[in-house]
Amino acid sequence: MFDTQSSSTARRRPLGRLALSLTVSAAVAAAPLAFAPAAFAAEDGDGGNYLRIATSADIDTLNPFTAVLGSSTGILTLAYERLVEWGAADNAPVPGAASEWKTSDDGLTWDFTFPEGRKWSDGEPLTANDAEWTLNAIQTDPDLQQASGGLVANMKSIEATSDTNLRIVLKEPQPQNPGNSMMVLPEHIWKDIKDPAEYRNAEDSVGSGPFTIAKWDEGQSVELKANPNFWRGAPKIDGIRFVYYKNADAQVQALKSGEVDIVSGLLPAQYESLKGVEGITVNAGAGRRYTSVAINPGAKDATGAPLGDGNPALQDPTLRRAIFMAIDNKTLLEKVLQGLGTLGQTEVPPVYPNYFGIDEDKVIPFDIDGANALLDEAGYVMGPDGIRLDKQGAPLNLRLMGRSSNPQHAQISEYMVSWLKEIGIGLNVAMYSDNQVNDDSTLGKYDLYFTGWGIGPDPDFQLSINRCSSYPNADGSGNLSENNWCDPKFDALFDKQHGELDPAKRADYVKQAFATIYDASVNNVIWYADSLEAYRSDRFTGFVTQPADGGVISGQNGYWGYYSTTPVADTSQLADAGAPTGLYIGIGAAVVVLGGLAVFLIARRRAATSDDRA
Amino acid sequence: MTVALQPGEAIQGAPEEETSRGASWPRYLALKGGGAAVSLVMVVVVGFFAFRVLPGDPAISMTRGRQVSADQVEILRKQFGLDQPLIVQFWNYLVGLLHGDLGTSYTYNRPVVDLIGTYIGPTLLLTGTAALVSIVLGLSLGQRAAWRRGTAFDRTQTSVALIFWSVPTFWLGLLLLLVFGGWLHWFPTGGMSTPGLGATGLAYVWDVVRHLVLPVTAMVAVVYAQYLLVMRASLLEEMSADYLTTARAKGLREDDVRRKHAVPNALLPTITLIFLTIGGLIGGAVTVETVFSWPGLGYLTFQALTSPDLPLLQGTFVVFSSIVIITNLAADLVYRVIDPRLKAS
Secondary structure (H helix, E strand, O other), rough: OOOOOOOOOOOOHHHHHHHHHHHHHHHHHHHHHHOOOOOHHHHHOOOOOOOEEEEEOOOOOOOOOOOOOOOHHHHHHHHHHHHHHEEEOOOEEEEEOEEEEEEEOOOEEEEEOOOOOEEEEOEEEHHHHHHHHHHHHHHHHHHHOOHHHHHHOOOEEEEEEEOEEEEEEEEEOOOOOOOOOOOOOHHHOOOOOOOOOOOOOEEOOOOOOOEEEEEEEEEEEEEEEOOOOOOOOOOOEEEEEEOOOOOOOHHHHHHHHOOOOOOOOOHHHHHHHHHHOOOEEEEEEEEEEEEEEOOOOEEEOOOOEEOOOOHHHHHHHHHHHHHOOOOOOOHHHHOOOOOEEEEOOOOEEEEEEOOOOHHHHHHOOOOOHHHHHHHHHOOOHHHHHOOEEEOOOOOOOOEEEEEEOOOHHHHHHHHHHHHHHHHOOOOEEEEEHHHEEEHHHHHOOOEEEEEEEEEEOOOOOHHHHOOOOOOOOOOOOOOOOOOOOHHEEEEHHHHHHHOOOOOOHHHHHHHHHHHHOOOOOOHHHEEEEEEEEEEEEEEOOOOOOOOOOOOOOOOOOOOHHHHEEEEEEEOOOOOOOOOOOOHHHHHHHHHHHHHHHHHHHHHHHHHHHHHOOO | HHHHHHHHHHHHHHHHHHHOOOOOOHHHHHHHHHHHHHHHHHHHHHHHHHHHHHOOOHHHHHHOOOOOEEEEHHHHHHHEEEEEEHHHHHHHHHHHHHHHOOOEEOOOOOHHHHHHHHHHHHHHHHHHHHHHHHHHHHHHHHHHHHHHHOOHHHHHHHHHHEEEEEEEHHHHHHHHHHHHHOOOOOOOOOOOOOOOOOOOOOHHHHHHHHHHHHHHHHHHHHHHHHHHHHHHHHHHHHHHHHHHHHHHHHOOHHHHHHHHHHHHHHHHHHHHHHHHHHHHHHHHHHHHHHHHHOOHHHHHHHHHHHHOOOHHHHHHHHHHHHHHHHHHHHHHHHHHHHHHHHHHH
8 A cells, every 4th residue: 555556746745744844844943943052141242241131011212201111211210310319328319410409598499510521421511501401391392291291390490500500490399309300311412303202212322321222122122331421430331131021920031041130020929939049149129119908088079079989988087997907917918928028007118218107106006806896986886797887777898999910919808808807897809900990099989999109209299199189070180189088187297398398307297297198097008018139140249229228229219220230250151050051962963863864764755655656 | 612613614604605696706806805895994993982991091091100290191181182072083093094094102102003013023923933833733633633533643633732722822831931941941031032142144033033932832832723623624524525435446545535635625614714813813922922022013912901002002903903804805715716616606
């Protein structure tokens, strides 16, 4: 049968054979692909020392006027000096493009000094005129306000009185230095750009930070190179490559295989898995974000009319307090976050020690019995099914809303359901998409929900969104209210801190204001999660953290972490963290030999059968 | 299972219908082309209104967590054109579309057409390679399995394919990444090329091929089963046909009876399936692109959903849908060309 009944011809290659030979060729071809396991470790095109940072978030644009995504602004922080920087040690204002600053007694006039010798990366002098041009451009062109519009809103006039002095006159005094977070762009480059709002700033840009943008390979990577003219001195590495990874697990693998040098935003489990891996060092830095459960205290719109569908019983502060007394933040921190964070107090995380914390006697304790007593006393009688009744006699069944994108919300919910049951409150948990949660929380459509904010070094903005004037319009547009709550006592404290220019006095008012929110039991901060990161300590070292003690390398309010790093003496020869190369060569050789044999056999078989084909 | 068999079943009725109608080529073209055009119009309309239902105000989403005043959010809304009545927005969208303008992305602040142009290349490369490999693999294994129905080979091939098919792509992708990327270090863990390698020419191609291996493997493993099963099923139907007995009676080798007589007939439903699934493959690239950080259109869509970046969503939706509609139209046309029975009528 094999060689007598054939009618196929060698010219017509049937599909099956084609597939077989394709498969074989693919196997043969793939063999060498699998080699060079260590090759991607240190193989830089130009042979330089590049710090490769895995970045998970997308980049919208590298235009400082319009970039809003965190990953973009993080890169821009490295490329453009701000007027005033946030210091590495404690987030206090330190010199940036301006070397010093003075405030008038009324707090309205700010003078910034631009010392001689500040240079752009192309060697041109960086002067007060650059700052004047940048700030005026933002203030006069709505298209350029996307990123920093909020920072110039309070500025009445912006003027370079000389090359070395920039004068900003404010409409009303503000405690935050107006130069903080305010990037300065080179006028001699940007004034010639026809449509600055559309400009993507993706290649060979001129900047003033420790690095400049060299190349943006969209969807894949951004390359920065060291700026030799940086006024604090050129970085000790040749540059930085931000490499996109669209999922965190891939980042972890890339760090292990040596394709990237630093990863951040790790989940506790990923962090644990990287502990003790050779050549890798982990860092749990104090985070800037709080995670909390907020209670709807009776949301209102800007006209004072009720907003949303929050359970009216929650307008009673005693009930809210009892609920928070039944939540054991310590257990949550240990069980859900594996202890990788700090126990929550007010909305300010401990990385800002001046504003952090609350008096010990004001802390709401975890106390189930106390909570029950409080509710009994307030007249919430226990119903027959173990659920208390509100003042109208309706059972206290509340809704808890979380984000399906955050698995921790579901984990915390499980604990909360059982704790609240112990004080006679029913909880219906539902997880929604991020946008749905954002919409519903803005419109007051919740009883309880999980929330959290990343807090900047200056607390003014965070406090401002708790004023009575911050209630939104009925359709959710207009202002933004963090907690859908309002208290004239708080507003008075806000005004006090806002007008106070003495840092110590202001800090005291700020703490009192945050304590007022805490005391109102509208937002129970569970924890401030640590920022979990890991880096290849066999390649780079010397990272300066912010704050200095227990701080972070990635995601700083500044450029200190990446700017400070130094290559380990012998970075070009990275130890191969994987299996011995010999093993791969062995496997590869076997595949090649087998593949060759298969091709040979197929060819033989065809030759043999084609003789007597009709 | 049902998904794989549906197209095949759908085709069963098709030839008869067309034969009986005996439509001429121009009429056939007008019929099918018209249908495709109507679908396209529907896509354009649905694409606009469907995404307006999504929760989340783009202007608020984009400024969330940043220091912005209510005025600035209003300015942003005006820039996006969100302050206009829905019907005016729809009109602007239609007028733009007729000029080949899909609007400007909120997030990226650039024309959607540009963005899609940048990201569609990698997606086509990835899905094209995966489609080719899975079709060749699925068809060749499928016909062998059918020919040796009931044997160990048939059972193994069918079960292996089904097992892979039931595996979630995301999970399989991560597993491949873990084993061949992080653990064995054979292949890169993400991206389409090594950043900073500076390779050009052949070296660059080599680099891209290395990056292709894992994502293509993940895609192929999950989809080749449907080709295998349809090929197997349609070949089984042919196997009792009289003309095969005739072929055997002529003394043809068994392999050639299969290849030259049975397979060409059984191939018809499969070819339609191939066209039908190509559109789906491109849409389904989202998961694989996310796992392997592939810089493609799928991930762009995923990103656009988070804002929601309405113009970008509309744009990608129109593009994805158009690809499906066009491949379906192509399937109709190709089917008529390759089926001699239709040609005769």
